[in-house]
Amino acid sequence: SCQDSPLTTPPPPPSRLPHIQDHRGITAKRCGHQPPKPIAMGGEGAEGDGGLPAFERLHPSRFVVFSFPNPLDPSESGARSLRVAVLDSPAPSPAPSTAAMLVPPGRESDWVFSTPAGHLQLLLSSSASRLVLLGCPPSGDSPLPVYARPRPSSTFQHQRALLPLLLALCPRSAFRGGALPEVPFLSYEDGVVWSRVVAVAAGPVAGEMVVEDVEVEMVEADGADTSNPLLPPTASRERRRRVRFKRMPNLVQTQMRLVPEIAAATGSSCFRVETGVLVQPYLAPMVAGLFLASSLIEEKTHMGLRPRVLCLGVGGGALLTFLESHLGFDVLGVEADEVVLSAARQYFGLMEGEFLKVSVEDGIKLFKGFCGEDCAGKCCSGNACGRHGRLRWWQEYLDSAIDVIMVDLDSEDARSGVMAPPAEFVEKDVLSNVKSVLHEQGILVMNVIPVSGCVYGELVGYLHEVFSELYEIGVGNGENCVLFATVSPVAFPLFGNPRESSFIQKLRQIVGSKYVDAIKKI
Structure with a gap:
């Protein structure tokens, strides 16, 4: 049985918007040993030979699933047939290559391996132009109720037995000069x-x-x-x-x-x-960036006022709870999906109160078309502006400027190549509207995952067009970094100040000097 489910190729992004991608600690890499020597199929593999007819050419984003008789002993593998899933890269490749991955036993129903979206993310984390997943058929549409990782065992015989099939799945262009292509096996690690x-x-x-x-x-x-x-x-x-x-x-x-x-x-x-601990690797660096607004925060604290922070993206609520309980902030969280908020309350201990409130809103749409001027409810076009229309529910919150805006949002579609922040957020009108609601000494904090240095440079350029100064912290996981954009120049020396404020001392105590001292100006 063969199922062909094309993944439509996404439209190219606007020229001014970056592609950003994140894999957050889940990687595909070559196994430690060399793959077995390829086995010829019915001959020496002359130039142009090889490949099943349907797979002779790469078709961008094509996704095909079919069953295949298990070449291994069913008593060892547990299945008489294998699920074979083949995905071609969305982008054309000048040098086509095929890689394979054995689905870890017991995780066949995990969305990472059983869905086109998971397969695509695995492909994008490798350098292959075609990725083949092989494993037992999934037992359902959701991850198994309980999973326990089996003891590691050698996969050498599995790889050797499957190589004839993999060679048949290689595109025709991979058979050059009479040589058989190498098909490396990738391993999956998430701990x-x-x-x-x-x-x-x-x-x-x-x-x-x-x-x-x-x-x-x-x-x-x-x-x-x-x-x-x-x-x-x-x-x-x-x-x-x-x-x-x-x-x-x-x-x-x-x-x-x-x-x-x-x-x-x-x-x-x-x-x-x-609830009081920051586990996601980029959250502590995001909090450390409050160092850049320490003068404002210290001033408000001395006046008996709570600093005000708007969090776009709530998730489980760890960041919001931390800011309110450990730093005494007045926190407003915005989450686009009410079910996510329900899960945060029920399973992650998110508790709302006088100084921690959440609302179901699309954080990006809130700032699209938002007029930051005092226009008595009308923008220059004569239409009701965002502040007095879509933003009415938090108009009271905007009556005084927001000190910090923290953004932890990702893209809704991995095929866009953008994961954090979404491309829509870095459009100039959105960034300008974000700046308009910030205090003159306020800062914008963003979790960023760029796919390349070029993309990161573009993002920095967009922010430089709107904000006064930019700073960054590397998270240290090889993927995330955190960007900080200030409305006004930072008016104090970053480091070496012998008389650090009480807030900076507290910040060093709760998130560590490692991240505070890692802040650098771009």
């Missing part, structure tokens, strides 16, 4: 040792999502700050609760640490979500 599905839901914006408890192997990054109790400790393994979306299953949207406790009613051991 998950054990997982349990807590809930599966579907939202009007995010689509299908899974809340799951996982046990992950921890790998300490070089130079990690291990002295701060508000950051995740270094440990061999750690339990976490996290959310993933089906449209981008390789990305962990939000995660929090699970810590053991004794239930008062029964005396039995259980786990609870630890």
Whole structure:
């Protein structure tokens, strides 16, 4: 049975908008050993030979799934047939190459391996122009209720047995000069040792999502700050609760640490979500960037006022809770999907109060067409402006300027090549409107994941056109970085000030000097 489900090639992005992509710790890489020597199929593979007719040429974004008799002993592999999924790259390649990946046993139903979106993200994280996934057929449409990673075993015989099929799936152009192409096997690593599905839901914006408890192997990054109790400790393994979306299953949207406790009613051991700790690797650098607004924050604190922060993107609410509980901010969170907010409240301990409020709104649309001037409800075109129209629900919040805007948003479609921030957010009119609601000493903070230095340079250029100064912090995971844009020039020396304010001292205490000292001007 053969199922051909084309993935439509996305339209090219506007020339001024960057492509940004994130894989957040989930990578595809070559196995440590060399792949077995290719096995010829019915001859020496003369030039032009090889390839099933349907796969002789690359077709951008074509996705094909079919079943194939299992060449391995069913008693070893557990299935008489294999699911073979073939995806061609959305972008043309001058030197076509094919790679393969064996689906980890027990994860056949995981959206990473069973959906076109997950397959595409795996392909984009490799250098291949065609990626073939091979594994047992999935047992359902959602990840298994419980997964336990089996003991590692050699896949050498599996790879050798599957090479004839893989050679037949190579495009005709790969057979050059009578030589058989090399088909490397990629491995998948995300550190998950054990997982349990807590809930599966579907939202009007995010689509299908899974809340799951996982046990992950921890790998300490070089130079990690291990002295701060508000950051995740270094440990061999750690339990976490996290959310993933089906449209981008390789990305962990939000995660929090699970810590053991004794239930008062029964005396039995259980786990609870630890809400006061920043687990996502880029959240601590985002908070560290408040250093750039420390004069404003210190001034408001001395006046008995809470600094005001608007968070675009709530997720599980870890950042919002941290800003309110540890730094005393007045926090407003905006989340586009009400189901995501419900999950944050039910499964991640998000609690609203006098100084922490959330609302269901599209953060980008709120700033599109928004007029930052005092226009008595009318913009220059005579139409009702955003502040007095779409933004009426938070008009009171805007009566005094916002001190900090934090953006943690990703793209809705991995095929756009943009994951964080969405391309729409860095349009000039949106950035200008964002600036218009900030205090004159305020800052914009963004989680950014660029696919290349060129894309990152373009993003920096767009921000420079609107804001006064730009700063950055590298997260240290090889993927994320955090950008800070200031409305006005920073009026104090960044470092070497012997009389740091009490807020800066507190900031160093709760997120560590490692990130504060890593801030650099662009």
